[in-house]
Amino acid sequence: MGSRPDYDVVVVGGGPAGSTAACLLGEAGHRVALLEKRTYPRDKVCGGCLSQKSVRFLDRVFHLPVGALRREGLLDFTGTGYALYIGSSRILAEDLAEPVYFTRRERYDAYFAGMAARAGVEVQTGAEVTAIDHARRTVTTSDGDRYAARVLIGADGVHSRVRRSLPESIVDTERWRENLGWALELAIPRKEAETLMNGDGSIRLDADLATPHLVFAACRRGYGWVFPNREAIVVGIGGLLRMNEKCLPERFEEFLKTVGFSAFTDRKPVGFPLPLGNYIPSPAHEGTVLVGDAAGFASPLLGEGIFYAHRTAELAAHAVDRHLTSAAQLAGTYTALLRRRLIPELRAETALRNFLYGCLDARMQVPLAAFMRATSNRVVDAVQGSRSFRVFRRDDGLHSAVW
Ligand SMILES: Cc1cc2nc3c(=O)[nH]c(=O)nc-3n(C[C@H](O)[C@H](O)[C@H](O)COP(=O)(O)OP(=O)(O)OC[C@H]3O[C@@H](n4cnc5c(N)ncnc54)[C@H](O)[C@@H]3O)c2cc1C
Structure with missing residues (x-):
């Protein structure tokens, strides 16, 4: 068993959420350790679809425009159109105004963990966190190494051990299971x-x-x-x-x-x-915050989660930086950012999802098909991130502002 020197931040899990948070905090000059239980390249069950809001995030935050993503081998395939069905009935087959891309997660996730390492983050692979002590703010790995930090970030995916170690008051388990x-x-x-x-x-x-x-x-x-x-x-x-x-x-x-x-x-x-809509509205407790799948952040309609992993990590990194540099309250700051920047969209998308599935349950396929045809451009824009799910208002800054 070894005891590691203290860190400002320990991030548990090195998927898109963990690597993003670690990288941004490393760039901000904090002492960060990223603990990933597997070794890269590692796969993740995923369709690998990147909407425009994801590629715009990568350009804005990591200065990786589409050309650079291609050069780095992060874009495996480009989808220039799509086909939409209800059961066997074709509702739409259209070109997309802007493409979607497909990535391979073994390459994508290794790339962003590498980027975190280049930002000065100590990336430990094969480091499975098996115990978390919130009072002491320490985590222990299966090898017995103990890491202490001022802040813990749980980015350990949908099965998150960090989430399961939080008090019951943080996670509404009924709501989690429901969605x-x-x-x-x-x-x-x-x-x-x-x-x-x-x-x-x-x-x-x-x-x-x-x-x-x-x-x-x-x-x-x-x-x-x-x-x-x-x-x-x-x-x-x-x-x-x-x-x-x-x-x-x-x-x-x-x-x-x-x-x-x-x-x-x-x-x-x-x-x-x-x-699929089981996000935790206030995924923070004292010195610990959850990001990405660990907190249930993904599109309630489609399950698209890579964007939400990056975006919640960006918001969390911002809150952690303010906490470490100016003693801003961590949980309150992160929760406020989520409430302002993400949760209203997720609520509106959940309402759309419930409407669609309600129509299917009521066997109203014909009016639903007409609705889908009439709104397809606006829904595609909302999925691509240039329009809000709230009354489909056009908003190019929707997913870029932090405050
Ligand atoms: C079938 C399927 C298809 C999908 N298709 C898409 C899609 O097309 N597009 C899209 O955007 N999203 C898709 N998603 C969702 C997407 O895969 C996730 O939302 C995304 O991977 C979340 O990223 P994350 O970093 O939060 O978690 P993860 O990617 O799950 O990363 C968590 C990391 O934590 C590590 N870890 C776990 N426990 C520990 C521990 N105790 N100690 C240390 N490390 C630990 C894991 O090894 C892993 O590397 C799909 C999901 C599924 C299941």
């Missing part, structure tokens, strides 16, 4: 997908497998997706866990058949939880 999603995903090597895809399904994918497909009603209170990568086609299905608990594997098999991939029904998809 927790579960997903199954399978990456099919592109060559096999191209060769073995058949036209037997009721949804015909484009012949060159280049168009992202979203299929609502592929499961209850969720959707299915087919995301193109350069070397693979990622097929997934995800929805609220409480609605799909037993039937998701069956629905996944049906989904494979629906999109013409019946040749792959014997392959085992990977299952993983995903936040």
Whole structure:
């Protein structure tokens, strides 16, 4: 067992959330340790879709415009259009005014951990945090190393040990369970997908497998997706866990058949939880804050979480910096930033999601399809981050302001 010198900040978990928080605080001159239980490159079950709000974040915060992201090998595929279905009925097939991108998480996450290291952060891999003492503000790893810090950041994903160590008053476990999603995903090597895809399904994918497909009603209170990568086609299905608990594997098999991939029904998809609106409104307690999936921050409609991991980490880093440099109250500052910058959007997106799924439950597919066609441009803008989900007001600064 070793005792490590004191840090200003210890970040637990080196996904997009942890690396972003660590990097920004390292750049601000704080003494930071980032503890990641695995070693890079490591994969994460994920569709890897980056909306425009994500790429704009990377440009604004890390000075990585699209050209630089390409040069660094962080953009694997570009989606210039999309197709939207309810069940087997095609609602829309359109070009996108601005593309979405697909990344490979093993490369993406290793890159941002590297960036944190270049900002002076002590990045420890193979360092699994097994115990957290909030009163002493220390964490202990499975090797017995103990790290003490003025602030702890829990960025350890949806299963977060840091979250589970917080007092019950912080996490409304009922609300967490109500809105927790579960997903199954399978990456099919592109060559096999191209060769073995058949036209037997009721949804015909484009012949060159280049168009992202979203299929609502592929499961209850969720959707299915087919995301193109350069070397693979990622097929997934995800929805609220409480609605799909037993039937998701069956629905996944049906989904494979629906999109013409019946040749792959014997392959085992990977299952993983995903936040779908179960964000914790005040994810902070004394000297500890939670960011990203650890606090349930992801799109309630689509489960897009990479942007929210980066963005909550940016807001948290700002609050931590103010706490360390001018003794601003940590939990209060972070919670205020979330309430001002993120939570109103997530609430409005949850209302839209509940409306869509309410229509599906009531079998109002025809009016819902008409609604989706009429609002598609505005909803796409909101997902891309240039429009608010609140009455679809145009707002180019929506996801860039901190205060
Ligand atoms: C099937 C599926 C598809 C998805 N598709 C998309 C998509 O297309 N686009 C999108 O934007 N989002 C998508 N998401 C969501 C996205 O993957 C997450 O929201 C995102 O990874 C959250 O980042 P994070 O840094 O908070 O957590 P994570 O990426 O989960 O990182 C947490 C890190 O903490 C480490 N860790 C955990 N416990 C400990 C510990 N005790 N000690 C030390 N380290 C620890 C883990 O090893 C991991 O590296 C998808 C999710 C799923 C499940």
